[in-house]
Structure formats: C-alpha cells, structure tokens
Amino acid sequence: MEISIELTGQLIARPQKWAAPFDPETGSLVEFYGIVRETEGAAKIPALRYEAYASMAEKVMREKIALLEKKHPCQAIRVVHRLGTVPRGESAIYVGIQSRHRQAGFLFLQEFMDELKKDVPIWKCA
Amino acid sequence: MKVLFFAQSRGAAGRGDYILEVKKPVTESEFWALVTAVFPALEPHQKTARLARGESYLQKGELLGPNDEVAVIPPVSGG
Numbered sequence: 001m002e003i004s005i006e007l008t009g010q011l012i013a014r015p016q017k018w019a020a021p022f023d024p025e026t027g028s029l030v031e032f033y034g035i036v037r038e039t040e041g042a043a044k045i046p047a048l049r050y051e052a053y054a055s056m057a058e059k060v061m062r063e064k065i066a067l068l069e070k071k072h073p074c075q076a077i078r079v080v081h082r083l084g085t086v087p088r089g090e091s092a093i094y095v096g097i098q099s100r101h102r103q104a105g106f107l108f109l110q111e112f113m114d115e116l117k118k119d120v121p122i123w124k125c126a
Numbered sequence: 127m128k129v130l131f132f133a134q135s136r137g138a139a140g141r142g143d144y145i146l147e148v149k150k151p152v153t154e155s156e157f158w159a160l161v162t163a164v165f166p167a168l169e170p171h172q173k174t175a176r177l178a179r180g181e182s183y184l185q186k187g188e189l190l191g192p193n194d195e196v197a198v199i200p201p202v203s204g205g
Contacts, residue, residue: 056178116205
C-alpha cells in the first residue's frame with residue numbers, strides 16, 4: 001500500500017491533486033476533508049490553531065494504517081493535516097484512500113479517522 | 127531524562143521541554159511525582175495525559191529510564 005503523510009502549515013487546497021498516477025487496480029477513491037466550523041463548543045471562532053508532536057504523529061498514523069490495511073486492503077492512502085492557524089471554512093485535514101472497491105475505502109477511512117482522533121498526537125486549540 | 131510537553135501540558139509547564147534528573151528507572155507514578163514537584167501546575171494533567179517514550183505510548187507497568195525521552199501527551203484532538 002502506498003502511504004503519504006504530510007503535516008503542513010500550508011493551505012489544503014480543495015480539491016486535492018494526487019502527484020503520482022493512480023494504482024492500476026484502483027477502482028474507488030474515497031476522500032474526506034475536515035473543515036473548521038464557525039463554532040467550537042458554544043463560541044464563535046475565526047480560526048483554530050493546531051499543533052502536533054510531528055514525528056510521533058506520523059509514526060502512530062503509520063502504525064494505524066498498517067493495522068487497518070490488514071482489515072481493509074487498499075491501494076494507497078494520502079493524509080495531509082494542517083498545523084498552525086486554520087481559518088474557519090478551510091480544511092484542517094484531508095484523507096484520500098484508493099481501493100479496488102468502494103466498501104474497503106469507506107471502512108478504512110471511517111476507522112482511520114476514529115483512530116486518529118483517539119491516539120494521534122495532534123491538538124486543536126481554539 | 128528529557129521530558130517533552132505539548133498542548134495544555136506545555137502551557138501548564140510554561141515550557142516545551144525539561145531535563146529531569148533521574149538516576150534509576152522510574153514507574154509512571156514516580157515520574158509524575160518528580161515532574162509535578164518541579165511543575166505543580168501539571169498536577170491536574172496526571173489524570174488525563176498519557177506518556178510516550180521514544181514516540182510510543184507507554185504500556186502499563188513499563189519503566190522510564192534516565193536516558194529516555196518522555197512526552198506528556200494531553201488528550202488528542204486532531205482532524
């Protein structure tokens with residue numbers, strides 16, 4: 001499985017472009033953009049600030065991907081998480097998953113995001 | 127032992143890292159006793175933060191050695 005993980009201070013453009021050609025066996029691309037809302041809890045906010053323990057964050061994500069790949073074999077995953085200030089309406093995270101069929105991609109994405117929110121050392125600060 | 131602080135724990139410690147003098151391996155609770163003696167504001171974080179050693183979460187019963195790099199990881203909230 002091809003794995004690309006990027007932690008960046010730059011805007012996550014929508015739509016994202018994949019640099020490398022798709023795997024010839026790819027029949028599905030499932031994508032998720034996490035977007036900063038206008039409200040955080042009860043407060044209206046202009047932006048969120050994200051910080052990370054970057055090296056551990058990447059390591060934990062790779063461990064999660066390795067485990068999920070056994071349950072839901074996929075061709076490729078691309079993760080981009082923005083750090084620093086992210087204004088409302090902009091993307092804090094992009095995850096794209098190539099798979100042979102859509103079900104593996106949907107399941108992989110759902111479980112990857114659940115695991116990320118549980119264990120990957122990235123924090124948002126209002 | 128090098129201790130790294132992130133997010134709310136960095137705010138409580140008032141710094142991102144600290145060299146903690148440790149002469150022998152310590153348990154997780156011994157670590158917290160040592161670190162909160164230096165940074166009392168970290169005390170509430172003991173209940174919620176996890177520890178990582180060498181970029182892996184500490185498993186129950188594992189000890190922390192004098193040469194370890196230990197990170198204090200408050201509840202995460204990425205994505």
